Amino acid sequence: MTEYNVTAKQARQHSIELTLEQLIACQYWAKESIPLPHKKTRAHLVGGHLSPFKGRGMEFSEVRQYQPGDDIRTIDWRVTARTGKVHTKIFQEERERPVYIVTDLQDTMFFGSKNRFKSTLACLQAARAFWAAFNSGNRVAGLFSTAEKHIELKPSNRRQNGLRLLQHLLELHNQRLHDVYSGSDSYRINQNALSDTLLRLRHLVKGGSLIYIFSDFMNLNEECRQHLTYLAQHNDIYGVMVYDPLESSIPVPGQYTLTDGLQHVHIDASNSKDMHRHQQSFKQKVFQVNQCFTQSQSSFAVCSTADTMTELALDPSISTAASIKNTA
Template identity: 85%
Template sequence: MTEHNVTAKQAREHSIELSLEQLIACQYWAKESIPLPHKKTRAHLVGGHLSPFKGRGMEFAEVRQYQPGDDIRTIDWRVTARTGKVHTKIFQEERERPVFIVADLQDTMFFGSRNRFKSTLACLHSARAFWAAFNSGNRVAGLFSTAQEHIELKPSNRRQNGLRLLQHLMELHNQRLEAIYSDADAYHVNQQSLQDMLLRLRHLVKGGSLIYIFSDFMNLNDDCHQHLSYLAQHNDIYGVMVSDPLEASIPRPGQYTLTDGLRHIRIDASNQRDMQRHQHHFEQRVARIRQEFAQTQSAFALCSTADSITDLSLDPAIQANIAFAKAGA
């Protein structure tokens, strides 16, 4: 590979814009299989078998005559009445389940000081989660939202529909990016964007689904907590908070000017007390969001624009969050 090609490849990987090529390439980092839910729900099965699936993790298989040891709760009373002999229902575990990819592309996500924007990283991780789910044979759905637009895609395990999902994600991101940077007045923060997405998700998701949420959670409020609690009762949630190093700390003393396109803020990074307050505020926000997910026994991970896309792992984050939830209990 020539030096020119290497430079071009690096430029694409660190671009704030997205291409379908980038999102398709994420399949090479999607080495994980979709993790099983970490909470077990008792299903009405022969012998009181414990299913790893929550909610609608079981599907009807057949009816047969009752045998000693069968769970009486699975008796099919209609067949029993019709035949005069006791029959019981047999269920089997579903081999796949719906996976919902939720990407919050609120305008606060279009910011970054390292490698790429938070919005770009969220889309890359969304694509990675899509490929992990698709390669495991699951049906994948999408729910993408900006401050002004909203896209819903139904669960499907067809590759053509999956590529359409990635195409919609790319176009939504790039259109919003272009709107913000072509017109400073276009920058808008919808304080209800996240809660509206979660409310809509409650109407779309069936029990037993796995939900990935990629967001900076700037607008996480009490209504969001209620929606998350409701969704977590019958589904597994994996929240990924996308951040930037400047949100956590400012590395060097000096005078910095930040702007959202309309307003300008000047920060004196030489004031150690202010910088400690800035860092403490970020740490408190992360801890609060982590606690929100822990209270619903949902998985949580924090990723940064300074990280490589390969740094985020599914299973360790889930296990770490379980330990955090148990410690809090």
């Protein structure tokens, strides 16, 4: 029987434990602008270009006298009645939007066979998303959760608050890593952790926000689907599924026991039928998560712990089908 075991000391030696310097360095791999979902409009009378913002995405600027060609729906009737001349309201496009970084640090995330843990990968990607949003002048908020704990940070475009966001993410990750591998705490699985986080997100998020979700989506259920559908009605969502290569394929023949914290599966990696079932199970999981985001017209991508930092591209145009194919 082959077993994988990592002590807390070994974890630190292999850079599984995060540092603030790592999260700050992610700004050098962040894109200059935030990647936005490319959605097609369903209406034919909304103009030739689709705004990246949901809702009006405009704020009031001034009132001026009506001119031929102005939209009659923007007429300011109060000013018109007071002056006796028709006036219209002028709006300008809002240049900033709230960006929410949702990071799932459930215990299933604290595993990895190449380069880093899934939890480490999620935090690095979350940091990149933060810097992309912050450098674009947007207000960034954080929602980080484990099986029993979650941290909420309000939207802010101040650098000091942004560094505090990264510090909270760092501390939550490293504390849970230490508890899981020091033997002082048992392995905890909360099947409702992700749905509870998304429910809380529904109460926090205002329309027109951009939401990043970093998770392995092990606990994706029907409640999660309902929350995502509701959130996607008024916000843009970008889901990133992190995984480890061993979840998709086992390269070394032998007897393995795999668990998600609730169920155990025994696999003979030298048996072609067992390996085929293992690979198909992973592909089916990715397909289900992808379908969940697709049905809500949200963006979705997958990231592997085996990827190098330069390969961890936050681009919603990534072909999920191609990514899944490469994991086989």
